[in-house]
Amino acid sequence: MAKRPLKVLIGKPGLDGHDRGAKVVTRALMDAGMEVVYSGLHCSLENLVIMAVDEDVDILGLSLLNGAHVSYSQKIINMLRDRGAEDIAVTVGGNIPLADYEELKKIGVLEVFGNASLSKVVAFFEKEAEKKGH
16 A cells, blocks of 8 residues: 655635745645645634544644734644644744744644744754654
């Protein structure tokens, strides 16, 4: 049986309308051989969780520029847990202050990409694909 590629949902929660970074990351991960779903703009947290579960993704990558990264991440992680989908890892990227990295990791975020290079992001996801046997 052939292994399936790592499946990622790149999500844009809330009212933030800046999605260029999310689209660039989506394309880079696709070019690296991963299956990537992009949520589009203005998704509710609930809809992102539903999409992640319905699409059977391995990782939900949140793209946030609105300063709500800690509260949104905590709510998403709780909703995934409530649905029995705690195996879906959560990553966060965007305008993330260094001072918030530790707090995000404490609440269960797998990795934080604030001002990370595209090659670093792709390398991280490739490593996760290897860990998961994809």
